[in-house]
Amino acid sequence: MTAAKHDVFQAIADPTRREVLRLLANNDLAISEITSHFSISRTAVAKHLHILSEANLVSGKKVGREKIYHLQPEPLTEVKQWLAYYEQFWNNKLSILKHVVENDNEGRFEDRKTDHLK
């Protein structure tokens, strides 16, 4: 179920939201406390928190009249996994060959370079 209107990739695309995550990495914070770190309105911050919440990157629970937000970094694993695919390309050039040799040795390496000509 876990409301997924907003993708984790989209959630972290905004610099303000990334900064919010940084703040919450240190402490759980109420909306007003978070707002004090920015120059934008409290309402705007609340919207960012709502988006982060939809991506399950934060959770908020009401405590008295405050709503305390808490970091939930688990969805970031999706980004990490996505990134992992590309690491082979920048770690070192040999790793590309290594990947091909280990995962398919049916001549696909040749295909990789000529596919687009067909």
Place this chain on the structure above:
Amino acid sequence: MTAAKHDVFQAIADPTRREVLRLLANNDLAISEITSHFSISRTAVAKHLHILSEANLVSGKKVGREKIYHLQPEPLTEVKQWLAYYEQFWNNKLSILKHVVENDNEGRFEDRKTDHLK
């Protein structure tokens, strides 16, 4: 210099652009070839490529009447570095303590929980 109007985080926020990157991970491709993998117009794909290019995630060179795009994954290291900060929070709960003990043993752990009350 490296034109930076578009952030790498924003560039990868769009699912279509992530799919384009996947295609280019296999082969260098011309715009039309990329377009054939989607249901959107060639112009729309060209715009996505432009955004990816601004984030330096791809480079394009003209070959005859075609423009061949090539994956440049290096900017993804920025995302990787950003993610690294949060890994301590999901790997396992003990790693938080481990981090604190290894990097500063001046009682900061206590501060982490009370900062927001000051």
Place this chain on the structure above:
DNA sequence: TTGACATGAAACCAAAAGGTGTTATATTAT
């Protein structure tokens, strides 16, 4: 040289993003 092909560029559009301000409601402190 003429047509077909690949891209570039411009004008336009609807919807979403990122903001704002106002008003209403619940909670705490006096």
Place this chain on the structure above:
DNA sequence: ATAATATAACACCTTTTGGTTTCATGTCAA
């Protein structure tokens, strides 16, 4: 009870996104 606080819920606005269509330009093949 009353005033102050913290947030929620709206209504509204402007800019950006992601897409379209149309037209122009450069290149290749006959």
